[in-house]
Amino acid sequence: MSVRRVIAVFGVVVALLAGCRAGRDESPPEPVRPRWEASHLPVPPGSAGRLVVRDATACAGRWYVVGAVGGPDGATRPAAWGSADGRTWASLPLRPISYYGERAILYAVGCHEGRVAVVGARAGGAHGNPRVRTWRQDADGGLTEVPAEFEVYGGPEAVSASRIAGGARGWLIAGARTGGAAVWRSPDAADFQLVDGAVGLASDAGLTTLATDALAMPDGWLVGGGGRPADRADRDPFVWFSADGRSWTRLALPATGEDEIVQRLVRVGSSVYAVGVRGSGFQAWVAEPAGAATSAGTWRAVGRFGATGTGAVAGVEAAAGGGAGVLAMTVAAGGHRLWRSAAGGSSWVPVALPVDVFAGGDTSAAVAVWDGRMVVTVDDGVAARVWFAPSAAV
Template identity: 50%
Template sequence: MSTRRVLAVLGVLAVLVAAGCDPAPRREADEEPLRPGWQPLTLPAPPGPPGRALLRDATACAGRWYAVGGLADADGGTRPAAWTSVDGTTWTALPIAADSFYGRQNVLYSAGCRDGVLAAIGAKVGGAHGYPRVSTWRQRVDGGLVEVSASFETYGGPKAVNVSRLAGGPAGWLIVGNRSSGAASWVSPDAADFALVEGAPELASDGRGATWAFDAVGVPEGWLAVGGVLPAGRIDRDPAVWSSVDGRNWRRSVLPGSERYEEAQRVALVDGVPVAVGLRGDGFATWRRAGDDWVAAGGFAGGPAAVGSGSRAAGVPSVDGLVAAEGRLLAVVSDGAARSVWTSADRGDSWRPVALPLPVAAGAQRDVAVAAVGERIWLFVDDGERSAAWSGSTPAVPR
């Protein structure tokens, strides 16, 4: 190659680096999927009228496993449901005590666990404007799940946008979501009463950009929340993370990004290290905390575009779940047409697909949730027609 051509190539590379461009994430289609040896589990029917189980989320801590969702009857009516296990193999349905008209129709969609105790968020679309009517749920001493009474404007009202995720941590319980003022939080020491924090400096939108929060995790020093910020005059978000000691006062950090649309949608702790997974363009990206800073890690393109198809769908990609155990991450993602599960054994630097027992298309009323403890993992699937659960095992991660 001539000296002139070498210089030209180097010049192009320099321009790309200066522009912040990055290579598209590799699909990893040629890599052999991890096969956990899935074994089916039985989730017994809850007491009351029969219905199809709706599985939406799962969590585990302190020797307890939980799955949450609801039941749908033949006429489309719904009611909340939850299941628990003390060994991950034998499951029982939890008693449910709803307190309100919409609470009795809730489908539980986000579950958190703290010291072996469950709390959850549920919702039912209704009312004159068709907005989700949100309730939170806490576990009683006898194991039953009870709806928590709250004023309408705690989660709804004219400033409401969404209520996203619930997390338990050393400081108690935290919900993150969004209001008309931007990202918001709800805090509680015991999940019995949540206080809304909206318009908080650094967390809410301001002159630096419009904020949006997706998920949170408890850390020894308090809380971490993840999402994105849309700078003024731009149409693409930058990934962002917020830290707080008490869930009320927040500090914002913008993560390393590129010119693509990027946002962090889920966060988990891997051996105590926070790792976030989110969008980068039409693929998926990972960020990891390193000391006081965050660094960009690996990326992946997600699953096949559609069941039985090799083309990418036009739907919106999303990260729907992220859990960690024994040094391994498991991410549930949708590429807009199909849901898939991916795993990383190096804190997000590289990713490998996980073989599922059945294909699951993306779309409303279809969900995949995972939980992990040690080398065992649990999979909960709702393909829109039926729900099922499995457990499997993963290879140990070298330490």
């Protein structure tokens, strides 16, 4: 080999090594640091105990946080709080009507036309399965448990009732039965009807499905989740659309050979975002404009962010959006993290939480956004706390 050729080859190798080194040395983006203000959640009237917080939402200019009060003996009772400004909170009256309603932990809250509806559960019975209950908001702001037969949410085919959404067509809960993805629908949050085994939504011979979140659309409902093909171990991401909550059309999102599932849906301006897990990290998909979310051909995979790590169940706990972009709260081996994308989901930066929260155990975190303001809830398994910040600073 000539000296000239040896020098050329050496130069290529050096360039490649330099490129690899630059990639390894590339530092992660600097976290955004909002101006957090601590808020106080009062203990609701009744027996003393630690506060448990599971979800938060903004609804027609008011903020809501839901959870429970946990006693030293492991007993729980449902709890919910409201705020006009995100700083000062008051507990809401709770009116349970059943044994498990009196012990429920409220874990999902949705909003429609200024009122909220809530899903809660408490494990019990011979097999220790979650006993799901729903709650509607009364004129005085309090929450009343909705009567339901055991088989509506429970029974031998029960799997999960995950998230609740309200819209022009009423209310919808997304979840799963042993037969695959399922929903519960109601015109007024006072009487939910199970839609099980729906063609296009439920599992079939080629795909085992699971629904994780629901989003109200102007012309119907969008449900997010995933499906495991019969010949594979990994899942693919899907959304489903329905005009009435009964008949569903399955829409496949761009997928890879990695394990992928949509876990949260959020509408921000003229776009609908789906956020979930993809392999060893988190992934965002987007449909633009929002009305195009009902067509599989309009969804794009955009930014990938974060890392799931090992030793913990990873997922997207909450998603919210506004003028500052999209916010996603994730949980992974490294703990609970908040992320923001101001670039249509294509790139993400971490947002520093007011405290570090490890994953596992009885921990959770959530985020809600409204009119340039942001509320974050954190439950580290010992205490539950709420913070407020201008989301414009994010």
